[in-house]
Amino acid sequence: MKPTVLIVEDEREIAQLVQNMLETEGFACNTCRDGSDALRVIEALQPDLVILDLMLPGLDGLEICSRIRQQSLNKDPYILMLTARAEEIDRIIGLSTGADDYLTKPFSPRELVARVRALLRRSLRGEQSDPVIYQTKYFTVDVDHHSVQRHLPGQDTETLDLTSLEFKLLQTFLSHPGRAWSRTQLIDNLWGNDFFGDDRVVDTQVARLRKKIEVNPAQPQFIKTVQGVGYKFENEP
Structure with a gap:
């Protein structure tokens, strides 16, 4: 099965660009433009990874990230946070809410795909063959x-x-x-x-x-x- 990625991004052009890139690379993608809707979609979709913009209408990315980590989901999705704010304090705050990685706009399409692949490979590593x-x-x-x-x-x-x-x-x-x-x-x-x-x-x-x-x-x-x-x-x- 294709890994499922949810793109939470209010800028339509960026969301479409990211979706096109990832679908070309073999990922199944869904998009959401509003922070409040994102939590409902995540619960229903149970994605493997969430690409989450920091600045969103409704709830912002930090609040969504924090709530995802507090929810009891069948899957605990990896979270890649996108932001146009590169200050170190934003990076620290973003990761402290439970984000797994952080990418600053503008970003390289190749780097985004590489980071998505890297995060998903963490969960796809084989289990140890002998009981431990x-x-x-x-x-x-x-x-x-x-x-x-x-x-x-x-x-x-x-x-x-x-x-x-x-x-x-x-x-x-x-x-x-x-x-x-x-x-x-x-x-x-x-x-x-x-x-x-x-x-x-x-x-x-x-x-x-x-x-x-x-x-x-x-x-x-x-x-x-x-x-x-x-x-x-x-x-x-």
């Missing part, structure tokens, strides 16, 4: 069944609902508890040579994972920041 289970004092990660259970003292065992990226990140940490990982190493393990964009995507994914596995994300016990390096997982907090 990572067991620590407080967590059990079953790679084969894509399940994570948390066992905290005095509490019932809890099954955690993680996105594919959050799961891969936790799997990476638990594969070597106590090891300090740089952002570059985490990018290589999660996405390999397919990665395009800012390494702050790692910070965003770590923050999202902390919200789901930590008792108090503001004071993390398990995923610790290693100053000047990156992050590590504490097996015995």
